[in-house]
Amino acid sequence: MKATKSGKKRLVPLQREQAVHLLRAMLRIRRLEETCAELYTASKIRGFLHLYDGEEAVAVGVMEALTPDDAVVATYREHGHALIRGVAMGAILAEMYGKQEGCSRGRGGSMHLFDDETRFYGGNAIVGGGLPVAVGLALADKMQQRSRVTCCFFGDGAVAEGEFHESLNLAALWQLPVLFVCENNLYAMGTALRYTQALQDLTKKAQSYNIPAVAVDGMDVLAVVSAARKAAKAVRAGAGPYFLECRTYRFRAHSMYDAELYRTKDEVESWKERCPIKTFTRQIKENGVVTEADIAAVEQDVEQEIQEAVAFAEAGSWEPVEDLARFVYSERRTP
Amino acid sequence: MTDGIVKMRTITYREAVREAICEALQKDHQVFLMGEDVGRYGGCFAVSKGLLDEFGPERIRDTPLSESGFVGAGIGAALGGMRPIVEIMTVNFSLLAADQIVNNAATYLHMSGGLFNVPLVIRSATGAGRQLAAQHSHSLEGWYAHVPGIRVLSPATVEDARGMLWTALEDPDPVLIFENNGLYNREGEIPVDAGPVDIDRARIRRPGRDITIITYSASLFKSLEAAEILAKEEVEAEVIDLRSLRPLDAPTFLESVARTHRALVVDEGWRSGSLAAEVSARIMEEAFYELDAPVQRLCSAEVPIPYAKHLEDAALPQVSTIVAQARRMVAGHG
Secondary structure, eight states, X not given: OEEOTTSOEEOOSOOHXXXXXXXXXXXXXXXXXXXXXXXXXXXXXXXXXXXXXXXXXXXXXXXXXXXXXXXXXOOSSOHHHHHHHTOOHHHHHHHHHTOTTSTTTTSSGGGOOOBTTTTBOOOOOSTTTXXXXXXXXXHHHHHTTOOOOEEEEEEGGGGGSHHHHHHHHHHHHTTOOEEEEEEEOSEETTEEGGGTOSSOOHHHHHHTTTXXXXXXXXXXXXXHHHHHHHHHHXXXXXXXXXXXXXXXXXXXXXXXXXXXXXXXXXXXXXXXXXXXXXXXXXHHHHTTXXXXXXXXXXXXXXXXXXXXXXXXXXXXXXXXXXXXXXXXSOTTOOO | OBTXXXXXXXXXXXXXXXXXXXXXXXXXXXXXXXXXXXXXXXXXXXXXXXXXXHXXXXXXXXOOSXXXXXXXXXXXXXXXXXXXXXXXXXXXXXXXXXXXIIIIITTHHHHTTTSXXXXXXXXXXXXXXXXXXXXXXXXXXXXXXXXXXXEEEXXXXXXXXXXXXXXXXXXXXXXXXXEETTTTTOEEEEETTOOOOOSSOOXXXXXXXXXXXXXXXXXXXXXXXXXXXXXHTTOOEEEEEOOEEETTOHHHHHHHHHHHOOEEEEEEEEXXXXXXXXXXXXXXXXXXXXXXXXXXXXXXXXXOOOSSHHHHHHHSOOHHHHHHHHHHHHHHOO
């Protein structure tokens, strides 16, 4: 990684392997989300479903900076985070089906994906609710002298919550290893940032807590990788928390129930021009990093993974109703 | 303990809680205490006085006044392998952290299909009677007892104040311990070698045959006092201390009611939707044909607890009202 003439940190020279890896990761999310939408329409998936199309570069870019020992705390729009963190696509889809083979045994659904092996701590439907938990995970690491990062994803809507401010203050006060990643997609559900924030520059808010904060183009996966690596490196080195604002956009409605009355088709279309997958693909093709054949191979692989994941979810089983009350309290408690 | 003689000593409820925290910090290096004013100030009820000097600021952690933030941090720390004791100054302030307690701590295990348990202990003062007015006097522990996924404890005796904490810390699930602020100065006897106690079972604190008074926390002592007055009138009241508000140990009070045939529930919470309502309903459901009189409840008046002493007294169950109600129940029916 070195700085370009424009001062932007770039992964240059971008190797074919790395380019294919990033493209594959973003495509996996995109195709998973498209499949979820289809399955929702087919009534295979129910409940709230919040899709991530358009924001792929954020999850993919940030996750590049993490190691398996790190922890991830996410929101209700977390299919992509779970997938790229390493949760099997089949287990994610089975969860949305409500099958016991799901990563949360069908107890959580779309908004509450969990996985202990990859230290993926959900899946939180309360905007801002994951931030204090991330602070605590980082506190545990610091108290146990472990060099780990807790990465906390949240949207711009969470910035209006008290928990955002409490968490940033606490993390900065105690110099805790938290990487706060704000996915600023400009809308808190259906209300634009300008109607909810007196100060719309979110990095300034973080800076006011004495936290290093930068904004990055969340539609550019290389820019996100670069910024996230720098951020994670600082956090891992013990410099305390770091705030990364990824300016992004969701191409679909907030959820499947959303009629999208609050934004114009033109606005959505203009952002789609900046699609992180489309622009990245063009970039690596034009620069001769990958060939058409490479891209076709990736697409084919992803398609196969999708088919296998759907088959896995379809073949899954329902947890016996007799087990309804399991996992309210721990089973390993000895009375 | 030698030759069956238990050596006893007298300590206050405050000292009992403090000893329990101290012991936990010594026993397990993953344990730490965090909350508002717990360190340099010494605890707003002086429970943690001196602990900062003994254990240092890493383990006796002063927090900002941000209940949601530090309770959530406690959840995360528990997920990360620590054993946090989080102190919320009063149950009234816990409402600022209700999101973390109800939506996160209580749900993670279930929502994750058993993957993530939250071994967190939250301590908080509760209760009225000290002329602190509405926002420092409410008894909201019954609200938390509504929520599956958490355990809610209410130590009344010095022995429980001393012994419940360690058991709670060993529990893999989130446990809320509500300490009545009117009890901190109360003295009691405990064995010199007192240790952990169970957190599952209710206790019969006074056996009796004519009526069962079911209660918990500070109302236990009012009920015991009332029972002594009733005894002089040859009414023998059995007094049950619930101790655990969730899960409720219903068999203990149902068996008692089957013997005494009358039940009076005394609860400092408000009557509507109270814990007393739950206890009462369970008796109706499972012991209705044992009853010689309708179950009665003595709860706080349905007002925000007032400041003026005579009004505050009138809002709370008192010894005199417990005696009068029990007397009516025994005389009036069956």
